[in-house]
Amino acid sequence: MAIESTNPTTTKPENNVNCVPRFPAKTLTEKSFFENHKKQGIPAVITGLLEGEAEWNLDYLCQQFGDREFPLRRYGKDRYKQDKRHWKNIGSGVTGPPQPFTQYAAMVRSGEARENDIYMAKCSLKNTPLKEGRSLQKIAANLQELGFNKSAGDFNIWLGPGGHVECLHYDLMDGTLIQLHGVKKVVLFPPSQTANLYPFGIYVHLYRGFKLRCWFSQVYPENPNLKTFPQFESALRFKQETYLQPGEALFIPAGWWHEVTAVGEGMVCSVNRFWRVYPTSRAVFSWSRLRVHLGSAATIPYVLVALIKALFSRQRKEKIKEILRSL
Numbered sequence: 001m002a003i004e005s006t007n008p009t010t011t012k013p014e015n016n017v018n019c020v021p022r023f024p025a026k027t028l029t030e031k032s033f034f035e036n037h038k039k040q041g042i043p044a045v046i047t048g049l050l051e052g053e054a055e056w057n058l059d060y061l062c063q064q065f066g067d068r069e070f071p072l073r074r075y076g077k078d079r080y081k082q083d084k085r086h087w088k089n090i091g092s093g094v095t096g097p098p099q100p101f102t103q104y105a106a107m108v109r110s111g112e113a114r115e116n117d118i119y120m121a122k123c124s125l126k127n128t129p130l131k132e133g134r135s136l137q138k139i140a141a142n143l144q145e146l147g148f149n150k151s152a153g154d155f156n157i158w159l160g161p162g163g164h165v166e167c168l169h170y171d172l173m174d175g176t177l178i179q180l181h182g183v184k185k186v187v188l189f190p191p192s193q194t195a196n197l198y199p200f201g202i203y204v205h206l207y208r209g210f211k212l213r214c215w216f217s218q219v220y221p222e223n224p225n226l227k228t229f230p231q232f233e234s235a236l237r238f239k240q241e242t243y244l245q246p247g248e249a250l251f252i253p254a255g256w257w258h259e260v261t262a263v264g265e266g267m268v269c270s271v272n273r274f275w276r277v278y279p280t281s282r283a284v285f286s287w288s289r290l291r292v293h294l295g296s297a298a299t300i301p302y303v304l305v306a307l308i309k310a311l312f313s314r315q316r317k318e319k320i321k322e323i324l325r326s327l
C-alpha cells in the first residue's frame with residue numbers, strides 16, 4: 001500500500017497531543033535535571049541556549065565548510081511512499097560517497113535536495129571550524145552545566161531541505177538534538193512502546209547487515225496503516241511531540257523512539273551529540289539496548305561475506321569503503 005509522508009506547515013503541536021515539557025536553561029540546575037529527567041530517562045526541551053549567536057544559514061555554513069566533503073544520504077523521492085516492509089536499507093545504510101559542501105548547498109538552494117530527498121545526516125563536526133566556533137562552545141558549556149559531560153562522540157550536523165523526515169527509530173545513547181536554523185518537529189514514544197511500534201526484526205541483520213536496522217519502526221507514525229499494524233493505536237496514548245526552534249535542545253533519552261521532520265520549505269539545520277547513558281542502571285536493564293546488540297551480532301556473517309566478496313572484486317577499495325561506511 002502506498003503511504004504519503006506528511007509535510008507540516010505549522011510549528012505548534014495539535015491540541016490533543018502531549019507536548020514534551022519545556023524549560024528555560026536558566027531555570028535548570030544539574031541536580032534538578034538529573035532528578036527529573038536523567039534518572040528516569042524523561043525527555044525535555046531546554047530553551048534559550050544560544051542568544052545573540054551567528055545565524056546558521058547556508059551562506060554562513062558555506063563560509064565555514066567551503067568545499068569540505070560530507071557523505072550524503074540520497075533517500076530518493078519515492079522512499080516514504082513505499083511500504084517500509086519493502087525497504088532494503090535505512091539510516092546510515094543509505095549513506096553515499098562524500099560531496100563538497102558547496103555542491104550540496106547548491107542542491108538545497110535549487111530545490112534538487114528537496115525533490116530527491118537528499119540529506120546530510122549525522123556528519124561529524126570534528127576537524128571543522130564550527131567545532132571551535134562560539135555557538136558550539138556556548139552550547140557545550142550550557143549542557144555541561146546540566147551534567148552533560150560524558151560525551152560518546154563529537155557534535156554531528158543534520159542538515160537538509162524542509163519536508164525531509166528522519167523516520168522513527170531509537171538510539172543506544174542519550175542524545176541532545178540542538179536546533180540552529182529553521183524548525184524541526186519531533187514525535188517521540190517511550191521505550192515501553194517498542195512492541196507497539198513494530199520494529200524491524202533482529203533477524204533482518206542476517207541478510208541486510210547494517211543496511212537495515214532493527215532499531216527502526218515499520219510504521220509511519222503520522223500516517224499509520226492500522227490494518228497491518230493494529231497495536232500502534234495503543235502507542236498513540238504515549239506519543240509526545242515538540243517543535244524545536246533555533247537555540248533549543250531536546251534531550252532524547254536512550255531507547256526513546258523519535259521521528260524528526262524538517263518543517264517548511266527552506267534549509268533546516270541542527271547538531272546533535274550523543275552521551276553515555278547515566279545513570280548506567282537505565283542502560284543495563286534495557287530490552288531496547290539488548291535488541292541492538294543482538295542485531296549487531298547478527299550482522300557478523302553478512303559483513304564477513306561482503307568483505308570477502310569485496311576483496312575479490314575489481315573495485316576492491318571502493319567496495320571496502322562502502323562496507324565501512326554502512327557500519
Ligand SMILES: O=C(O)CCC(=O)C(=O)O
Pocket residue numbers: 158166171175176177184252258260270272
Ligand atoms: O535531526 C534529524 O534529522 C535526526 C536527529 C536524530 O535522529 C537524533 O538526534 O538522534
